[in-house]
Amino acid sequence: MNYTEAKDKFISTWGALGTLWGINKAMAQIHALLWISPQPLSMEDIMEELHISRGNTSMNLRQLMDWGIVFKESKPGERKEYFASEKDVQELARQVAKERSRREIKPVIKVLREVSRIKGDGTKKTEELIKQTKALYELADNADTMMNKIVNQESKWLTKTLMKLIK
Amino acid sequence: MNYTEAKDKFISTWGALGTLWGINKAMAQIHALLWISPQPLSMEDIMEELHISRGNTSMNLRQLMDWGIVFKESKPGERKEYFASEKDVQELARQVAKERSRREIKPVIKVLREVSRIKGDGTKKTEELIKQTKALYELADNADTMMNKIVNQESKWLTKTLMKLIK
DNA sequence: TTAAACTTTCAATAATTACTGAAAGTTTAA
DNA sequence: TTAAACTTTCAGTAATTATTGAAAGTTTAA
Known part of the structure; x- marks a missing residue:
């Protein structure tokens, strides 16, 4: 595989992955291009x-x-604007995690909390709704918190958490 | 918020989240409905x-x-088929992580490995391609491994890993 | 067997999402 | 200022993806 083949393969794979995860192809491909430029x-x-x-x-x-x-x-001296990607992979991950959390996960967590806190009325279906949305709320809230901590490289937090787990 | 409002809110929120993450709305909504039924x-x-x-x-x-x-x-005694959701939230997460890893992440990791292993030719652009795709490969591979371990509840692995981190 | 009860498939269509290109907008050098 | 060099916006169009509904397929009870 030569340079051009590798570049094209990377760009199209990155574009395809984007599509699968709700990011439009052009956006993912522009990112890929800048990432390796x-x-x-x-x-x-x-x-x-x-x-x-x-x-x-x-x-x-x-x-x-x-x-x-x-x-x-x-x-300097040029009218044209140039575009550059964040080049650090940790910072890229941090930023993507932060934005997806803020835009997509946090709002869902909020709804899950609200829904899981409605008053029970003694019916089976209401009990089930509460139980199941509460479980989802707890999972999502924990996963969101953990991901943000990990990705923010809060190593103190990680270490502390791990200590608790081991004890 | 009464039962019906809560149910509708949960189903439509789950559907919208699915859409954002590349899962079609009907599929996410059917899942939501069975999840709370x-x-x-x-x-x-x-x-x-x-x-x-x-x-x-x-x-x-x-x-x-x-x-x-x-x-x-x-x-028993009915011709009709009925459908039920996996009800355990851990098992749900495990299964979704497993499938997304298998279908979407692993193939991308494979491409990243291939692309990052092309031979250098001394040019700046090839060096950059190799460096940047290698970084992405390592991130993706680590994240995929970690996610699968966590979600598979391999607590031994977790504990061992944490011990190493703390030392 | 057969026919009723049910599920799956898939071509046609609808809905959504992405993309284009030209007009409008902005910036800057002279 | 103004006009060239550049970017953004957005209405129209294209491409993609999701959905329908009816025909074909399957299963089972009698």
Whole structure:
């Protein structure tokens, strides 16, 4: 496998994974391209490499910036803007986890808490609703907390938690 | 919030979360409905409750069964088939993690390994491709392994790993 | 066997989501 | 200022994905 084959394989695989996880293909592919690019790229560069339109490129770059994993850079003396990816894999993971938690998981946890706290009325179906949504609430809340802690590299927390587990 | 409101809120929230994570709405909603149902439901029951067609119901129930989180049940003396959800939240998480890992993560890890192992040719762009995909490979591989271990409740592994971390 | 009761399949269609390209907007050098 | 160089927006269109419903398939009781 030569450079071009490897690059294309990486970009298309990353795009496909994105699609499977609810991220649009162009957005994932732009991210992949910037992730492996040694230098920042202009909009033209991206459009040309991925064969996508100016509008599409602009919209998805904005989203990537909203996610905090792509940054605008200006080269001195040039009018054009360049775009660069966050390059540190830990920071990438941290940022993605943080945003998915904030936008998608936390709101669901809130609903699960509300729903699981309705008053029981003695019927079986209400009991079951409460029991099952409560279980989901506890799982989601724990997983969310743990993920955020791990990804925030709060090693003190991790160590403390582990100590408790072992004792 | 009464029972019906809570039920509807849970089902629609679960459906919306599914959509965000690349799972179709009907599939997520059928799962939600069975998750809180005290007894197995027939196809008719599901169609009626969620206002979806027979074909849609049948196809999505099959997918849920493929994921290993919904099961067919037959009541003695009845021709009709009934469907029930896995009810244990740990087992649900275990199963979903296992399937997403197998179907989606493992194949991507394989590609990342291949791509990150191409021969360097001394150019900057090839070095960057190798470095960045290798970093992603290591992150994904570690995360996948850890998730599977945690979710498989391999507490021995967890304890050992934690001991190492603390020392 | 057969026919009623039920489930699955799949071609057609609807709904959703993504993408384009040109017009409008913005920035900056002169 | 203004006009060139660039980016953003968004209405229209394309592509993808989900859904329907009826025909085909399956199962079982008699």
